[in-house]
Amino acid sequence: MWRDVPLRNSYDVVIVGGGVHGLATAYYLAANHGITDVAVLDKAYLGSGGSGRNTAIVRSNYLTPEGVAFYDRSLQLYNTMSADLNINVMFSERGHLTLAHTDSALRTMRWRAEVNKLQGIDSSVIGPDEIKKLAPSLDTSSHPRFPILGALYHPPGGIVRHDAVVWGYARAADHLGVEMHQQTEVTDIEVTGGDGPDGKGPGGRVTGVVTSRGRISTPTVVNCTAGWASLISDMAGVKLPISTRPLQAAVTEPVKVFLPTVVVSGSLHVYVSQTDRGELVFGASVDPYNNYGITGSLEFTEELAGHVLELMPGISKMRLLRQWSGLCDMTPDYSPVMGFTGVDGFLCDVGWGTYGFKAAPVSGEQMAEAVATGTTPEMIAPFSLDRFHAGTLVGEKGAAAVGH
Amino acid sequence: MLLVPCPNCGPRNAADFSYVGEAKARPDPNAATPEEWRDYLYMKDNPAGRLRETWYCRSGCRQYFVLERDTAANRFADPPLPAAEADGEEA
Numbered sequence: 001m002w003r004d005v006p007l008r009n010s011y012d013v014v015i016v017g018g019g020v021h022g023l024a025t026a027y028y029l030a031a032n033h034g035i036t037d038v039a040v041l042d043k044a045y046l047g048s049g050g051s052g053r054n055t056a057i058v059r060s061n062y063l064t065p066e067g068v069a070f071y072d073r074s075l076q077l078y079n080t081m082s083a084d085l086n087i088n089v090m091f092s093e094r095g096h097l098t099l100a101h102t103d104s105a106l107r108t109m110r111w112r113a114e115v116n117k118l119q120g121i122d123s124s125v126i127g128p129d130e131i132k133k134l135a136p137s138l139d140t141s142s143h144p145r146f147p148i149l150g151a152l153y154h155p156p157g158g159i160v161r162h163d164a165v166v167w168g169y170a171r172a173a174d175h176l177g178v179e180m181h182q183q184t185e186v187t188d189i190e191v192t193g194g195d196g197p198d199g200k201g202p203g204g205r206v207t208g209v210v211t212s213r214g215r216i217s218t219p220t221v222v223n224c225t226a227g228w229a230s231l232i233s234d235m236a237g238v239k240l241p242i243s244t245r246p247l248q249a250a251v252t253e254p255v256k257v258f259l260p261t262v263v264v265s266g267s268l269h270v271y272v273s274q275t276d277r278g279e280l281v282f283g284a285s286v287d288p289y290n291n292y293g294i295t296g297s298l299e300f301t302e303e304l305a306g307h308v309l310e311l312m313p314g315i316s317k318m319r320l321l322r323q324w325s326g327l328c329d330m331t332p333d334y335s336p337v338m339g340f341t342g343v344d345g346f347l348c349d350v351g352w353g354t355y356g357f358k359a360a361p362v363s364g365e366q367m368a369e370a371v372a373t374g375t376t377p378e379m380i381a382p383f384s385l386d387r388f389h390a391g392t393l394v395g396e397k398g399a400a401a402v403g404h
Numbered sequence: 405m406l407l408v409p410c411p412n413c414g415p416r417n418a419a420d421f422s423y424v425g426e427a428k429a430r431p432d433p434n435a436a437t438p439e440e441w442r443d444y445l446y447m448k449d450n451p452a453g454r455l456r457e458t459w460y461c462r463s464g465c466r467q468y469f470v471l472e473r474d475t476a477a478n479r480f481a482d483p484p485l486p487a488a489e490a491d492g493e494e495a
Binding site: 228230231239240241242243244288289290291292293295297298299332388389391 | 418419438442443450457475478
């Protein structure tokens with residue numbers, strides 16, 4: 001799929017993290033801006049982090065105008081990706097239901113629907129009867145402890161085969177001259193002239209990176225990691241507002257197709273979709289405390305099963321095939337940290353919490369523009385690192401995650 | 405299952421606690437600039453290793469306390485730190 005070439009000792013741009021964000025950034029640098037002297041470094045293999053661990057859902061029905069515009073652009077790029085990258089990413093535009101079990105949840109759904117409609121996004125609140133038609137397996141009666149009162153219905157939402165997105169971007173970037181280097185761990189970032197005692201930090205300038213396979217001289221480093229964003233940024237002397245937590249997911253044995261839409265329940269901390277192979281893929285909320293370990297827990301499967309059976313009592317005999325987890329970099333406002341950092345030549349595309357996969361194409365496009373032009377594109381200006389000290393947060397908690 | 409060593413109630417399931425987050429000294433609310441206050445509110449050390457954290461024992465003694473945990477191994481320091489070492493954290 002891509003060349004295996006020797007690591008050189010100098011590049012125009014070094015991207016840390018070979019997931020969808022890093023690879024998309026590399027691809028758009030080459031495709032849109034003609035910058036091809038680029039190396040993507042990954043300490044393991046391409047797509048080994050969040051890119052291969054997410055639940056593959058895409059949507060754009062967010063709560064803030066900034067978020068809606070951003071994720072809608074991402075959905076557009078996903079729509080044409082199979083043709084653009086010449087790989088079948090199996091985009092299934094099957095519709096997305098966010099269930100409301102309380103009056104306050106229904107209120108947030110109405111709020112989101114209005115924000116969405118104002119921006120031209122297909123999104124509306126529907127009642128239990130319509131939900132039952134879209135997803136007959138859901139228990140829409142008044143019997144459950146948390147009955148389904150309504151849902152935000154978002155027809156353009158769906159699922160995408162996440163591995164194909166990784167491979168598609170990597171192969172397309174490779175054809176344009178970008179180099180992918182796996183098993184290459186960044187151990188330090190060289191910065192001079194900064195405010196910190198070691199010359200790092202704001203005011204400084206990037207001169208290179210040190211890796212497990214030798215030093216690389218470069219003026220530009222883009223941090224595209226998830227789970228290790230704070231550790232990589234520490235190397236440049238940049239502090240982030242991030243707490244790293246694992247998110248667990250699970251998949252069942254395959255059965256005949258019966259669930260035609262993506263179903264999300266914030267109150268019950270669960271989201272579920274059925275793959276083309278017939279497995280149900282479940283995701284949950286992030287674990288309740290910081291942790292860099294990705295060990296699964298029995299509490300997760302117990303709680304998940306209980307909640308899922310409340311939604312879909314008919315699947316009580318289904319068996320879970322396996323469970324896994326991935327690391328999520330949570331920010332205080334559930335929006336990412338993108339763009340310049342105060343250290344000249346060190347950019348971040350991090351803090352992707354539980355929504356990094358659906359944002360990958362637009363993130364890559366916008367980060368590539370930032371690197372190529374040296375200015376912050378308008379679309380990602382609201383997500384700058386400065387916003388935390390300026391007090392201009394972009395609160396997406398009501399639409400970005402489950403479990404609150 | 406993570407067992408949290410509550411200094412008053414002994415080891416209990418993490419589900420019995422609220423996780424408050426990284427323990428750090430709070431700036432004087434009257435003297436701090438908005439930037440200093442937001443730095444205290446939002447910015448994190450987030451190490452993959454030893455971290456001092458505030459927990460709240462919501463199902464037991466209902467006290468706040470600081471514990472040190474290794475966030476890479478997900479293990480608490482043994483024995484737990486005495487409450488007096490709580491770094492000026494508001495109890």
